[in-house]
Amino acid sequence: MTVTAETAASGDVAAPEVPDSPAAERQALIERWAERHGVDAARRLADTEDLADAVEKEITPDNTVDTYNKSWRVWERFCAAARLPGPEATRGSLVAFVTWMLREGQQNGKGYAPSSASTHLAAAVVGLRERGVTVSGDDQAAARAALQGLAVKLPQAGERRGRGQASGADIDGLRAVARACPDTLTGDRDKALTLTGFHYASRSQDPAGLLTGDVTLHPRGLVVAVLTGRTKHSVRNAKIRYADDPAICPVRAWTAYRTRLADEHGPRWADPSTPAFVGIDRWGHVTGGMVPDSVTRAIKRISKRAGVPIAWTGHSLRIGLASVARRKGRDAIAIADQGGWARHSRSMLGYMQRDDGWDDNASAGLA
Template sequence: MTAVFETTPDRTATPPTSAVAAPSAGAEREALFERWAERHGVVAALRLAEAEDLADAVAAAITPDNTTDTYDKSWRVWQRFCTAERLPELEGSRGSLVAFVAWMLREGQQNGKGYAPSSASTHLAAAVVGLRQRGVTVSGDAQAEARADLEGLAVKLLQTGERRGRGQAVGADIDGLRAIARACPDTLTGERDKALVLTGFHYASRSQDPAGLLTGDVTLHPRGLVVAVLTGKTKHSVRNAKIRYADDPEICPVRAYNAYRTRLVAERGERWADPSTPAFVGIDRWGHVTGGMVPDSVTRAVKRISARAGVPVAWTGHSLRIGLASVARRSGRDSIAIADQGGWARHSRSMLAYMQREDGWDDNAATGLT
């Protein structure tokens, strides 16, 4: 972010009054510049154009990489739709958006199958962003109608008994954590695996969270660990998560992390104690450290670790996050405390969805009313 503000133009310089065009390209920006020039004069219009450029730079700097990837992927889906239906790519009419929704649910995937409604919803929102970025006017009413039609068609799918998508990932639980701890071999990889899962569960990690941690982001405290999670998308998810020593040493995240880090330094050298090195390292099948883990390798590792432990349904990269919310809820923890630990906004809808009921009997709203 500092670099963004360092690129701010010199506000003390006086631009030439003979300038007649905005610094930024694009018909929409040029038209806006002309209106500013007519209203405020050329000098003020240039200042406003520079401010627009700065706003664009800040927006680019704060947009997470995975959000940009989603936009790019969704734009490619939109392009395939336009090609298949012989519609102009740069047109965001009501009919085009509704047709896009219907096409996605009917045959939108590259294999000819329909998307799950949740995926179609993501692609719709990102395609609208892509259209607007390219100067296409998309009315709020057109987007709202397409979204309403998507929700209605999703209900129709449910009524016919068709459920698409993988559904919500299974949540981690204490029995699974214990099985994983026992199944980890006495190797550096085993120590890394145990620490990855046990710490990740206790701060409700996403796959990108442990992948983004540096050694200096995890600090020892007399009562446990403090994990500085800096990879979150919102002000709530960027946090200092506190992880206490567990009563059961077998599944204690603090002991597991300390054992892993001690072994890493002892076997691979003091350089891994440097605060700027990755907290969780990749290790190949021969035991060689390959550098820091990335989100995909974290997801694969969690799946592999849970399968090795014989967990009935293999966990995914999101299982640890779901598990913290679910287990803490069943244990009577306050929802605000859960939100703060896991980096959710208080009363977050996604967090409430993660507080999933195991069978609907023990935690049933109608229990004992009659």
């Protein structure tokens, strides 16, 4: 702490430069504690606040922190371009921010996709509030309404931005992938990566974060301990059963891959602390554990090799589990628990709706 309980209680503290800053709010709180409970108790309470701040920082996912930092830099670029003060947010400045992002906000002078602009707006508001700036809900709502309205105008003007939603993996695609995987260690890894990832609705960071000990055999299949999830829902033990069709069985694929890895590169790869999925170069050398980017590239390459009509991305396996399970009549809560979504997650329901919209369709069978 820069302000001690003693100095706060005595009043011998200079007035802060920004009256509404978090530091000033904390100082005022310490002063009240000192008046009510005494200096020693105020110090202990202040220490618990510091601990709470440290815990909050520790449990915030790295990718969330990265997003906040990136969005704050976007906000700073906007303020510099518009010659507006950074530590200030008004209805007008927030509306101007989203307008600027859609028109020219990227560093190459092009506009952001609406989804990216929405993310930057939300994260910039967080950054402003962290810096003691008051951002009213009404002002933020005005900016979001402007963003939504302007986003509607883009396609009307012939502009298509963003990559769109990834295509979802399906059973036919999995069969094609399994057939196309060569009889090599890389082929076995690709098959295991795809088949297991589909069955627990993996994001790219999930298999990249798995250790060998996180995947355990069970008489009925595999238990995958996903520990790298971004939320309390995505950290889970996902159960994967043996498939009726051995050709696309994720359990058999995992076992074959791990057996071959140990046979060809030594029993040390059976150690629980080693990466579950390894990088393999063109000569068959193991290069270490896979990272999220290499998983994304691998899924795209694997799907192209299999001739999947629309190439998969790192998110296709996750979309696929939700949509295929829904099509097969699985309960939405069971799907959420398996894939690490919050129950009644909007994103999960959106994946399901893409398939429901074909069967439960007002125009189906009319002609």
